[in-house]
Amino acid sequence: MVKGGEYCAVMTMTDESVSAERIHAVKDDLAAAFRIAAMHGFNEGVDNHFSAVHPARDDWFFLNRYGPYWSEITTDDIITVDFDGNIVEGEGQWDVTAFMIHRGCHRAHPHARVVFHTHQPYATALSITKTGLDTRLSQNATHFHNRVGRLPYGGLASGEEEGTRIGSAISEGQIAVLLDNHGVMIIGEDVPQAWFRLYFFERAAQVQVLAQSTGDELVRMTDGVAQQAQAFFDSEVHAPGALFAAERRREELLRR
Numbered sequence: 001m002v003k004g005g006e007y008c009a010v011m012t013m014t015d016e017s018v019s020a021e022r023i024h025a026v027k028d029d030l031a032a033a034f035r036i037a038a039m040h041g042f043n044e045g046v047d048n049h050f051s052a053v054h055p056a057r058d059d060w061f062f063l064n065r066y067g068p069y070w071s072e073i074t075t076d077d078i079i080t081v082d083f084d085g086n087i088v089e090g091e092g093q094w095d096v097t098a099f100m101i102h103r104g105c106h107r108a109h110p111h112a113r114v115v116f117h118t119h120q121p122y123a124t125a126l127s128i129t130k131t132g133l134d135t136r137l138s139q140n141a142t143h144f145h146n147r148v149g150r151l152p153y154g155g156l157a158s159g160e161e162e163g164t165r166i167g168s169a170i171s172e173g174q175i176a177v178l179l180d181n182h183g184v185m186i187i188g189e190d191v192p193q194a195w196f197r198l199y200f201f202e203r204a205a206q207v208q209v210l211a212q213s214t215g216d217e218l219v220r221m222t223d224g225v226a227q228q229a230q231a232f233f234d235s236e237v238h239a240p241g242a243l244f245a246a247e248r249r250r251e252e253l254l255r256r
């Protein structure tokens with residue numbers, strides 16, 4: 001078990017059994033996730049960031065270099081960074097808040113293999129409401145039932161302390177953290193799973209904001225039904241891969 005904020009890197013030597021193809025595949029998926037997110041309007045200009053732990057080392061992670069628009073990101077824009085901030089592979093610079101936030105998460109939680117951070121509009125809108133995401137309001141929201149954390153805003157994550165605080169906000173079993181007055185952080189075991197969660201979080205947030213904007217009284221399902229639906233989402237183990245593959249095909253078509 002890993003406690004929030006506890007330094008717990010388990011593999012600091014390179015695992016030579018991990019193939020170069022496997023390493024490239026993770027980078028390729030990560031780069032595609034940026035382009036797909038841009039296609040959905042989830043990016044904040046050239047800011048915000050996605051990361052994935054290097055398949056052969058727990059203390060290295062892939063991160064987007066600062067500068068490119070998300071729709072133009074390729075594997076060449078993905079840099080490999082160690083926990084000291086050294087760029088061990090690739091060219092370019094990391095954004096300071098990107099490095100601090102993602103190091104904080106990966107260092108505290110080695111199981112958080114992939115971390116996405118965005119200011120996508122509907123999730124961010126809910127981050128400034130007291131309720132946040134109400135996971136009993138829609139079927140899509142049940143995916144996150146009892147699995148969303150919240151963290152008060154602590155200013156820009158320009159130093160180690162704030163990055164560590166954000167990393168520490170992830171509790172066991174949580175797959176998303178609403179960063180108050182700021183945005184959202186999504187955790188996944190791989191890129192397709194993180195994308196699946198990012199996508200459905202935004203869709204659930206969008207529906208909630210629209211429903212609340214009617215001013216009408218909202219209908220909530222019971223806790224038991226929400227739990228049941230959440231378990232079903234979790235059992236759909238092939239769904240993230242299917243969605244991500246479809247998103248990749250669509251993004252490729254639109255780029256032609």
Ligand SMILES: [Zn+2]
Pocket residue numbers: 048117118119182183
């Ligand atoms: Zn941010």
